[in-house]
Amino acid sequence: MSVSLAGKIEKYIKALLSQSKTGTVELGRQDLARRFNCVPSQINYVLSTRFTVEQGYMVESRRGGGGYLRISRIAIHSNQDLIEMVKQMEGEVSQSEAEKYTSRLLEAGVITLREAQIILAAVNRKTLAVALPARDIIRANIFKAIVLAIVSNQK
CATH class of the missing domain: 3.30.56.130 (Transcriptional regulator CtsR, winged HTH domain)
Known part of the structure; x- marks a missing residue:
């Protein structure tokens, strides 16, 4: 190849x-x-x-x-690093951006493969069957909520 x-x-x-x-x-x-x-x-x-x-x-x-x-x-060494990453996210997140963020979290060992699959299912455009830009705003809110839930459960 x-x-x-x-x-x-x-x-x-x-x-x-x-x-x-x-x-x-x-x-x-x-x-x-x-x-x-x-x-x-x-x-x-x-x-x-x-x-x-x-x-x-x-x-x-x-x-x-x-x-x-x-x-x-950009290292993710702590929950604070995760929180900072979420803060840097704009009000809208495309499916492609959500996939990249999720891959980054998986690669850093912050989430498991199963958690990554759940996140991707939750923010998928087929799951969020509403028109743009509302879909990207909802996706950003869901993604942020999931990451913050993971952070709060790791304390």
Whole structure:
């Protein structure tokens, strides 16, 4: 099975992050583009789709001659970290964003596979059979309530 260019770039960045003691890497956009023989906009695409807050990453970017990309893994070490994650969620959450948040919680070991499946069933567009934007607002409220319930039961 062939891995896409975006997949290769993602894998490379994640490998660098896993080797980092601080959970942060600093890279040059142009350097990455040269390494993968692509245009810088391809690097931007990977960052904007695969290194989002929902997926547990913070990306800082500075353009120009001395520009850089600083990519950090957002750790979930405590219930307070979970509460902060929920606070950062906007008033609306799409199904895709809910899936990414849920994957992040599962990956961090905060929830079990069974809990992830329950969350995804509760926030699925078929379950929330109402029109947008109400569906995304309801989804956000349900998701937040579930995460806060998990936090309160872990004390």
